[in-house]
Amino acid sequence: MTRFSENKIILAGKVFRIMGLGWLAKSCQPSDNIRVTTTHYVRSTDKDNFREIVRYLTETRRVITPADFFKFYNSSNGTGELKGQSLLMTFDDGFHSSYLAAKDILSSFGIKAIFFIPTQILELKSQQDMLQFAANNINRGNIESGLLTEDEYVTMNKAEILDLHRDGHLILPHTHTHCDILDIRNQGDVERELIQPKKILEYLLGEKIESLAFPDGTERVVSSYSYDQIKKHYKYAFPALLGVNHKRTNPYFFYRDCIHAHYSLSYVKDILDGVYDPYYYFKMQRLKSRVASPV
Numbered sequence: 109m110t111r112f113s114e115n116k117i118i119l120a121g122k123v124f125r126i127m128g129l130g131w132l133a134k135s136c137q138p139s140d141n142i143r144v145t146t147t148h149y150v151r152s153t154d155k156d157n158f159r160e161i162v163r164y165l166t167e168t169r170r171v172i173t174p175a176d177f178f179k180f181y182n183s184s185n186g187t188g189e190l191k192g193q194s195l196l197m198t199f200d201d202g203f204h205s206s207y208l209a210a211k212d213i214l215s216s217f218g219i220k221a222i223f224f225i226p227t228q229i230l231e232l233k234s235q236q237d238m239l240q241f242a243a244n245n246i247n248r249g250n251i252e253s254g255l256l257t258e259d260e261y262v263t264m265n266k267a268e269i270l271d272l273h274r275d276g277h278l279i280l281p282h283t284h285t286h287c288d289i290l291d292i293r294n295q296g297d298v299e300r301e302l303i304q305p306k307k308i309l310e311y312l313l314g315e316k317i318e319s320l321a322f323p324d325g326t327e328r329v330v331s332s333y334s335y336d337q338i339k340k341h342y343k344y345a346f347p348a349l350l351g352v353n354h355k356r357t358n359p360y361f362f363y364r365d366c367i368h369a370h371y372s373l374s375y376v377k378d379i380l381d382g383v384y385d386p387y388y389y390f391k392m393q394r395l396k397s398r399v400a401s402p403v
Contacts, residue, residue: 141352142177142194143169143365143380146224146321148201150209150369151259158369159213161376162197166217168380169195173220174278178319181344181359197221198346198364200282200321201246202229205259207268209369210277222278224321224346226286227305229263230312238263245286246323266312273313281305281320289322289334298337306341321346325364327395335360335399347395350379350388361392 145165150158165171172194180190197214199206202225214221226245232238235258242261243249264272273279283289283301292301306317320338322329325348338345344359351363365379378384 137352137382138354140191140193141354142172142180142190142196143352144177144196144198144346144362145367146198146200146346146348146364147206147209147367147369148199149203149205149260150213151205151257154369155209155213157371158209159216160373161367161369161371162213162217162219164373164376165195165197165380166219169193171195171197171217171219173276174222175220178344180355181357198321199223200323200348201286202226202264202269202282203259204262204264204268207264207272210272210275215275220276220278222280222319223269223272224280224282225264225269226282226284226323227308228285230266230269230308232263235262241286269312279309279313280317281309283320283323284308286323288324288329289338290329290331292331292334292337298341302337302341318342319344319346321348321364325349327391327398330395330399332399332402347392349392349395351385351392352382361396363388363392 147158170192172190174196176190176194177196197219198221199210202223206223210221210223228245229238229241232241239256239261241263242256243251246261247256269279281302282305284305285301287297287301289301292298302320305320309317320342322338322345325346327349335345339360344362346362346364348364348366350365353362357363367376367379
């Protein structure tokens with residue numbers, strides 16, 4: 109998302125707040141609910157701001173661990189109960205700057221997060237490889253490689269991923285090549301983008317992988333075929349549409365709030381207050397209708 113697009117969304121948020129949409133959304137929410145945040149990279153120039161965002165999150169909601177989250181949604185054994193307003197943090201794309209934020213910022217608050225990584229980053233050998241991967245696969249050619257800072261393209265290596273795992277964070281797939289799941293059209297695509305990353309992380313981490321987040325995470329990039337394949341190989345899926353999760357939330361359609369490290373606290377407050385929730389509720393319904401319609 110460009111800064112121009114963000115400014116339009118912020119302006120819309122001010123209008124939504126005046127209209128009372130945040131109050132309306134909150135009035136419709138169960139008292140026991142979970143918001144899930146997602147962040148991509150944390151530029152060094154944004155670290156102080158991100159620290160204040162994290163501080164605000166911890167003061168506003170009870171931050172839970174990935175284990176707490178999945179225990180709550182694991183209906184197979186009926187265990188797990190969460191009361192009040194909770195929050196789970198996640199990071200996408202496997203950037204080294206996210207690793208540094210976890211070691212420096214999250215650790216100081218005692219926060220454990222989920223890191224969704226495109227497993228092809230484990231094959232990247234040089235910073236030039238990482239730059240091309242970020243420009244072509246993560247940004248889809250929408251941002252020239254020369255405009256990316258190191259914080260926006262240098263990815264984690266195997267040792268750093270294992271270090272996060274030892275620290276109690278959860279590492280999960282973000283497909284293999286960071287593709288739109290709309291482009292998963294045959295069994296070969298399924299093997300490469302859904303099954304391969306699952307096997308890679310299970311071998312690397314020595315534990316079962318049951319969840320993934322798909323890139324972009326909106327209604328624009330889904331199909332019935334790709335979603336059917338996700339359901340065959342995973343128990344949980346994370347789009348990237350703002351909103352709250354509760355006990356009745358379908359585990360293949362978890363809401364996630366995108367919160368970049370440079371966001372203002374007032375913008376983050378609007379997100380957590382549910383100002384944008386009604387709009388993204390309708391986007392989620394469109395996503396569900398698209399994956400329900402045979403192609």
